[in-house]
Amino acid sequence: MTSSPQRLSTPRALARLIPFVKPVLPRLIGGCIAAFGAAMMSLLIPLVLEAVVDGPIADGEIPLIVWAAVGVLVLGALEALFIYLRRAFVLTPATGVEYEIRQQFYRRLQRLPVSFHDRWQSGQLLSRMMQDINLIRRWLAFGAILLLVNVLTIVIGAAFLFRWHWALGTTFLVVSIPLWFFGYRFEHNYGVLARQSQDQAGDLATSVEESVHGIRVLKAFGRGKHALQKFRAQVETLRGTELRKAREVGVLWFWLEVVPMIAFALCLLIGIWLASTDQLTVGELFAFFAMATALRWPLESLGFLFSFLIDARTATDRVFEVLDSENAIVDPDNPKTIENPRGELAFRGVHFRYQDAGATERDLLDGVDLVLEPGETMALVGLTGSGKTTLTTLPARLYDVTEGAVELDGVDVRDLTLEELRRHVAMAFEDATLFSTSVRDNVLLGRDGLDPLSPEADAVLAEALEIAQAHFVYDLPDGADTLVGEEGLSLSGGQRQRLALARAVAARPRVLVLDDPLSALDVDTEALVEAALRRVLATTTALIVAHRPSTVALADRVAVLEAGRITAVGTHAELLRTSEHYRHVISSFEAEERTQRETEVNL
Structure with a gap:
């Protein structure tokens, strides 16, 4: 304060x-x-x-x-x-x-x-x-x-x-x-x-x-x-x-x-x-x-x-x-528009540090260069503290870069109005937050101008719930009109994550940023969600923070983030051959996944 x-x-x-x-x-x-x-x-x-x-x-x-x-x-x-x-x-x-x-x-x-x-x-x-x-x-x-x-x-x-x-x-x-x-x-x-x-x-x-x-x-x-x-x-x-x-x-x-x-x-x-x-x-x-x-x-x-x-x-x-609090993330004086969005997302020389970071501390993101082609799915992997979550906040301007630029279809995201930018870019977070309203309203939150009770809304809702494997909604007392309670705490962690994923999918963005959105799902449910996501990601550019080998398998390419820098980019197979750090990260993922499977079996 x-x-x-x-x-x-x-x-x-x-x-x-x-x-x-x-x-x-x-x-x-x-x-x-x-x-x-x-x-x-x-x-x-x-x-x-x-x-x-x-x-x-x-x-x-x-x-x-x-x-x-x-x-x-x-x-x-x-x-x-x-x-x-x-x-x-x-x-x-x-x-x-x-x-x-x-x-x-x-x-x-x-x-x-x-x-x-x-x-x-x-x-x-x-x-x-x-x-x-x-x-x-x-x-x-x-x-x-x-x-x-x-x-x-x-x-x-x-x-x-x-x-x-x-x-x-x-x-x-x-x-x-x-x-x-x-x-x-x-x-x-x-x-x-x-x-x-x-x-x-x-x-x-x-x-x-x-x-x-x-x-x-x-x-x-x-x-x-x-x-x-x-x-x-x-x-x-x-x-x-x-x-x-x-x-x-x-x-x-x-x-x-x-x-x-x-x-x-x-x-x-x-x-x-x-x-x-x-x-x-x-x-x-x-x-x-x-x-x-x-x-x-x-x-x-x-x-x-x-x-x-x-x-x-x-x-x-x-x-x-x-x-009177200063707001540095505002619409530009002379905003640009993207007439025909393709979904190319590029990080060019990106640096980032939090405001309260000490002068002697290095930037959390220290010169990130990464380009996602339209329709490409890029998995982002790295050890804890490497800056993965921070990187995912930049395309939607939850934070602004301190140096460099994030570009959408060749346009610096700071040159777009926030309304237009966030119409093209949607996010789902690991810590899924829901609001004290109905499932329907939570899922359709990102579709501005859509009447939640219209037939079109019903179709969008059904498709999003199908992709997120959120079929449990239909078993709730009032179905999609069930109130989820404060912050959705009446639901399990996996259910909240699936609804948050459905919300991101329902927005139908050109760029989808997913910060480990499947971490609370069991392995079988995750496999079903990933299979459904492939249909969406076929036409959507996606940046996915991955903590499981199965999530990495969704990606066309993988980017390795190490100490705030992209140190390797390639397919899963290529990186296994060429990047020792990537092999170390993947082995840690596999160890975590084995532990989770053993826990599920014991339960």
């Missing part, structure tokens, strides 16, 4: 929300006006009370007292109406802003490269998507408006205090000056804690997600207690941060309660003295304290609203860390 290179001021940080807020700004302004109207109604009540105390009550005019009571009732009703209007103005627009931010956040996650997702924990992204964006919505609908209106109310109310006597107004304001110091201190300390808390909540979400996904491993090894201890430590850390946040809020609330009370006490003493010397009427003194009381809620709310503001600012920072 990374953070912003520099910390913006709170106003500048929140100003980044303006593009999202702009379409609904008129309604939010309407909400501010309604909230301000409610505040003004509450400030007018003391003025009415002043007139009543010095007039009708002093003179004993009962009818005027009744009318004054009706006036106060009307002002209270108008205040309630304005509060209702505030909510009516802002609730729907705020949810619209939340929707747009969440949509753009998810869209950004889909477009960011695999290297970004390698660095970021899924729980951190999930907490930003759900918790932080929701907090921003609540702040826009409630916190921002009330903070603005309450500050204006305090300023206007303070001005009213001078209306009765300058000494009372001055005393109230001077005694309140320490609140600005405590507010500044609070913003600094609470801002740091708020960020820590939200980051720790993201780490906690990651732990929960990992525990749920790895529940079989935890149970199998009896490590549930260990996972619980680790989780408890993280919870305790988060709890400690939340308690420190609560203490900061508590200290601010203390001063927000104490300072106004001190001001009230001093103003009461001064007010009584002024009234006793006929410099202030009883009605004016009563109105002063009614106004001061009306200002108490805006003053007290500042603690909560400032903490809300800082939480919202921190949430905005966290969301924009993702939205």
